[in-house]
Amino acid sequence: MHDRSARPLDPTSDAAIAASVTPRPIEDVAADLGIPADALYRYGPHKGKISLDFVAEAESRPRGQLVLVTAINPTPAGEGKTTTTIGLGDALSQLGTSTAVCLREPSLGPVFGAKGGATGGGRAQIIPMQDINLHFTGDLHAITAAHNLLSALIDNHIHWGNALDLDARRISWRRVMDLNDRALRQITVGLGGPANGYPREDGFDITVASEVMAILCLADSLSDLEARLSRMVIGQTRGRRMVRAEELGGIGAMVALLKDAFQPNLVQTLEGTPALVHGGPFANIAHGCNSVMATRTALGLADVVVTEAGFGADLGAEKFLDIKCRQAGLVPSAAVVVATVRALKMHGGVPLKELGTPDAAAVTLGCGNLKRHVENLKKFGLPVVVALNHFTGDTPEELEAVRAALAAEGVDVFPCGHWARGGEGALDLARAVLDLLARRPKFEYLYPSELPLRDKIETIAREIYRAERVDFSSAATAKLKEYELAGFGDLPVCMAKTQYSFSADPTARNAPTGHTLPIREVRLSAGAGFVVALAGDIMTMPGLPSAPAAQDIFVMPDGFIAGLS
């Protein structure tokens, strides 16, 4: 049993700050967006789902402008993309702009592992943070159940005679669990004799890596959801024919499991700004953005919608723009690139433990990373500002170094204090964003859909990663040809690369040049609608650290859950 007396609640913790605010009733938050009571399915007093009928109505009259929050390549120093999204939303609300933020929903894996939850921090949080970080409205559980139902149907089909002639050695559909559990990465199933089916190799991914999650986030109607699930390729026959999920006969049951999860969730920020928190696909083997349903709904209900994409802009923003916006027909109006002096110092070569020492020269050097992301975003025709998340130790000289470096690009830099002060700390940033929105940018994708798959990969590598060449394995080359022949050539590509560098080498910080991008493997996500190109080993089931966060979480006698962050 936990000795609770020995663990008083830290009043500066995210959980304590969140608990210090009395949330508005969720129907009031909904009313701000014009969502009537009968279109809101309530989960207690502070969470709700928006009915699909109302979503369709809202989508039919888009009025809002879309702002993407993205970041430099992440470092151990931290950047604060989610807090900036929330803080900018609150600042816009303070300025009287009708605003909604659109965020991804957390997975239990990082909550119990090392990273923590995904509800922001300090005075820039979404609430109720305990609920959102644990089961929320059950979306991830629904995805887990739907995914694993298909897995069970596959093995059941083989067990009962294998009429489809599935090749048990070539089943690409794995199982999923919403936890970090390395022991499940590679397993054998069906052991123990005839009653337990045919033994075969298998494994579990974390739920957010499921194609079902990517589909839930890209589908734009219940029938599109069903069509995409039906199209998923789960493996091959012994004759090497691709087998689609619909051939197993359980798609209707999967849709039944996902019907509620498909409705966007509505919560609020600490300052009461509406937040649509819905979906959260992996940002490497999937596209890493919240759901199209939520984004479109928000654009029908608010004047400005602030959203974020996973990882740095090289991966996250590129996928947001070339996959999500392309599939959903969304036209973003501006981008905010988040950085910190500390992280720029790391890109400038300073080790983690020396970040406390002022070093404006290293900041200037590290701005190479930031500037390249800014340049890249301009290639999409997007106007850009930089949000510099303020830390106590930042010196005026260091801040000036960032300003000066970006001035050369014609981009403004705004130090932000939303973590400590909420929306008030991001008012300058908000005013700058409103200025950008007054422009009429001409947004364009990086590549046209009809470009061959190989050329799409090369375009991203050249234009975004600044690689000198792309090295395709022979297996990848063969598969890309196979996909083109099978009619998948028009799909966008989803790059699975380390998030820590523009290159495939996670240790190559700042703005590396002359590197080669190795494409070792490609995979088809036929339901989600993209071809995944893997540049390196990509982990789809994380492990727990030696001292997992789960060991510090406990329920206090009054029901308060301590230890979440």
Next chain:
Amino acid sequence: MHDRSARPLDPTSDAAIAASVTPRPIEDVAADLGIPADALYRYGPHKGKISLDFVAEAESRPRGQLVLVTAINPTPAGEGKTTTTIGLGDALSQLGTSTAVCLREPSLGPVFGAKGGATGGGRAQIIPMQDINLHFTGDLHAITAAHNLLSALIDNHIHWGNALDLDARRISWRRVMDLNDRALRQITVGLGGPANGYPREDGFDITVASEVMAILCLADSLSDLEARLSRMVIGQTRGRRMVRAEELGGIGAMVALLKDAFQPNLVQTLEGTPALVHGGPFANIAHGCNSVMATRTALGLADVVVTEAGFGADLGAEKFLDIKCRQAGLVPSAAVVVATVRALKMHGGVPLKELGTPDAAAVTLGCGNLKRHVENLKKFGLPVVVALNHFTGDTPEELEAVRAALAAEGVDVFPCGHWARGGEGALDLARAVLDLLARRPKFEYLYPSELPLRDKIETIAREIYRAERVDFSSAATAKLKEYELAGFGDLPVCMAKTQYSFSADPTARNAPTGHTLPIREVRLSAGAGFVVALAGDIMTMPGLPSAPAAQDIFVMPDGFIAGLS
């Protein structure tokens, strides 16, 4: 894609009947029981959870009488225990009695497999049946997550140095999933090299077989929940010391995951009678009853509480009385034994396909099964009535045969028509139950807690199963001694036996005598608080049939889910 035009909704289906009724707002149902709005956490308009504070308040003033609905040994002909529980509840409500029904919540395994949901049928259903049969309020997902978090912590502990010296060959804590998936029964995990941990044998049970589920259903407070989870034994060290779950250090996080699931769920019957639907442990390796929290809450809020136990009375009622009532200090007041003419005919030797032929003699013979269950229940001091679920083909002679057979026991038989007519069809039964409740029965357990474990098993085998002898394997004998020495001798025993017969032979219908009960294995559920005695092979992960129900479930354009039953 489903060709929906080819699948019109059958208006006599359970789903269609359920959809034809407009549910009362859940706060009105709550108000019937005196539950104030601020004690109800709503999940949409028709489901709610009751706050733990209010549960404590309700429990502190018990006023109701508890009626157990149990049954003969099940046959493929079906009995209708859940519909009788619901129909009796509705009939009592019609008679002006303040009534609540307490039921178990469904698992997705049978919903997508062969058995279907667990919300009753015909005019005797609980609603919203689609929600309840799918995710409901997420309780089973929470149990799955909490269970598997502990699994992940176990393998993580071994991976990071195994300070506890856990013996990877002797880890009894398996993983769980809320689906029927035979391929997961026996697996190997941790394959693929050092990054994935140490390989070992493992397997998945269905979530309802998790000890966490049994604990959720037996704990009477959040602190008791935590204490029981802490006590669970997850395996042994290489020195054969039993290792408790708390030694892994994640109990607080498990409680955090279970905090909401621990609150009783409130829904209603088709006629608006309050129904607390909460928890649903396996009825073989666990005790098969709804939660103590729900039952106690109902007893504090209604004059009569109708509940059911799993399987036939030999397993279900015995465990309800000797495990649940003993642990929770509940005193039941009457028992209803459910039978059908068709099922009694099968116990009388008639094969399934000949059940349409009238055969009063076979019914008389088959009443041997029913009479023995009635005799057994009297051993607990409980007054008993028989509910005979009416089928169209039943003849007056067959009904008379049941009446005559039970008259010899001094027990009345009431033909019931609640499936076709709702509460109105069970009014006679309800009046009879009210008569029984006016008596003052002297309830007693079958055996005292201090009886040695072996003697407890022999008492159940002799008094309930009417076995001639019990055959303990040497392993079982040794383990029972080990448990006694370790201080677990006072726990009740939980028999895991086929539900189809009084004996361990599932084909021995009716009232077998002279049989031997083989106890092959015993297991300790130290957190749930019982010792499981296994008489035969007990399946803890079902498989899907060759044509699973999942293949007939689909979502209609208006959101209605067809194919659930």
